[in-house]
Amino acid sequence: MDDFNARLSENLAWMAWTWQTGLFFACIASLLIVFTLLALWRPERARVGILRIPTTRGDRLFITLLGSAFINLAWLGLVGPNLGWALALSLVYALAVFRLV
Amino acid sequence: MDKPVNNRAWWLVAPVFAIVAFSAIIPIMTVVNYSVQDTFGNNQFFWNGLGWFQELLDPSTELGGRFFDALWRNLLFSGIILAIQVPLGILVALSMPRDGWRVAATLVLMALPLLIPWNVVGTIWQVFARADIGLLGYGLNALGIPYNYTGDTLSAWITIVVMDVWHWTSLVALLCYAGLKSIPDAYYQAARIDGASRWAVFTTIQLPKMKRVLLIAVLLRFMDSFMIYTEPFVLTGGGPGNATTFLSIDLVKLALGQFDLGKAAAMSLVYNLIVLALCWVFYTVMTHSGSERPEQGSAA
Numbered sequence: 598m599d600d601f602n603a604r605l606s607e608n609l610a611w612m613a614w615t616w617q618t619g620l621f622f623a624c625i626a627s628l629l630i631v632f633t634l635l636a637l638w639r640p641e642r643a644r645v646g647i648l649r650i651p652t653t654r655g656d657r658l659f660i661t662l663l664g665s666a667f668i669n670l671a672w673l674g675l676v677g678p679n680l681g682w683a684l685a686l687s688l689v690y691a692l693a694v695f696r697l698v
Numbered sequence: 699m700d701k702p703v704n705n706r707a708w709w710l711v712a713p714v715f716a717i718v719a720f721s722a723i724i725p726i727m728t729v730v731n732y733s734v735q736d737t738f739g740n741n742q743f744f745w746n747g748l749g750w751f752q753e754l755l756d757p758s759t760e761l762g763g764r765f766f767d768a769l770w771r772n773l774l775f776s777g778i779i780l781a782i783q784v785p786l787g788i789l790v791a792l793s794m795p796r797d798g799w800r801v802a803a804t805l806v807l808m809a810l811p812l813l814i815p816w817n818v819v820g821t822i823w824q825v826f827a828r829a830d831i832g833l834l835g836y837g838l839n840a841l842g843i844p845y846n847y848t849g850d851t852l853s854a855w856i857t858i859v860v861m862d863v864w865h866w867t868s869l870v871a872l873l874c875y876a877g878l879k880s881i882p883d884a885y886y887q888a889a890r891i892d893g894a895s896r897w898a899v900f901t902t903i904q905l906p907k908m909k910r911v912l913l914i915a916v917l918l919r920f921m922d923s924f925m926i927y928t929e930p931f932v933l934t935g936g937g938p939g940n941a942t943t944f945l946s947i948d949l950v951k952l953a954l955g956q957f958d959l960g961k962a963a964a965m966s967l968v969y970n971l972i973v974l975a976l977c978w979v980f981y982t983v984m985t986h987s988g989s990e991r992p993e994q995g996s997a998a
Binding site for chain 2: 648651678
């Protein structure tokens with residue numbers, strides 16, 4: 598076990614992983630897991646919203662994540678490096694997407 | 699009405715998922731990881747937070763300047779080649795023979811440029827357009843037209859656009875030809891009875907029937923030209939200066955030429971997001987273009 602841990606930490610160091618990147622991907626992975634479980638519990642059914650295309654819950658998650666990435670990039674480029682409000686804006690956007698799209 | 703779906707078949711996807719994890723997911727995670735760090739080689743990394751992204755999105759910095767330059771350059775290139783290849787492809791498809799032995803001959807001829815490896819296409823045009831020994835370059839200069847793709851921006855752009863048109867118009871033409879072939883003869887007979895003009899037949903029968911394949915052609919050609927690397931790399935290497943440095947060429951210069959892994963990672967992530975968004979738009983338009991009628995009941 599010690600051997601395993603030593604090798605794990607060596608490899609983590611070699612690939613220069615940071616906990617921030619880990620947290621980022623943990624968030625995305627847990628979102629995917631939650632939505633998978635949700636889809637098993639309550640099967641997805643497509644509905645037509647303001648985009649006039651049928652979207653399922655997973656489609657809306659994709660639109661949310663992609664849009665949030667652009668919201669954060671735009672905030673970074675136009676406003677500044679403090680992304681707290683951009684994240685809040687992304688949450689509002691996510692709510693809007695899940696209600697309306 | 700609702701049939702229960704058996705989801706157990708998803709387990710069959712597990713091996714593919716494992717392969718994709720190693721070939722795509724872990725590499726992209728590494729790119730995200732590099733994009734927030736800086737390195738001076740020797741495998742030493744330093745935390746840089748969102749610094750690279752901030753620099754990348756600010757056109758006044760060196761990194762942001764070259765990124766936006768390459769982005770606009772690339773969009774201009776994609777726009778030009780779409781504006782040429784789509785109408786030209788339709789025109790070629792309309793004038794291709796409908797039956798007889800000439801169909802096979804034309805199809806083979808049209809497919810030839812598509813079968814040539816991309817770096818060979820670049821080499822062919824690199825030699826063909828050279829001002830000292832190339833037929834095209836030497837001929838143009840002999841006619842008194844100043845042409846030198848290694849020194850003149852306009853010449854370089856014209857050469858790359860012509861090369862891309864030569865290489866890929868047949869793809870658009872073949873797709874359109876397939877669309878045209880699927881139109882039953884009855885449509886043309888009806889048009890003839892109505893006394894429709896050639897133009898009316900094109901706009902009311904052929905174009906609507908080609909809409910789907912045209913969307914696919916536009917999607918394929920846009921993505922390919924937006925990610926173009928090999929041909930301009932072989933032909934001009936991004937020059938003269940940076941005149942033909944498209945996004946992927948710039949990215950390789952940054953990542954492998956200068957070994958600025960952090961900057962390159964940030965640039966490739968933003969590049970990737972743009973591609974992802976455009977793909978989603980194209981895909982959505984493509985899959986829903988046939989069903990424009992509002993679906994009864996499902997909207998409520």
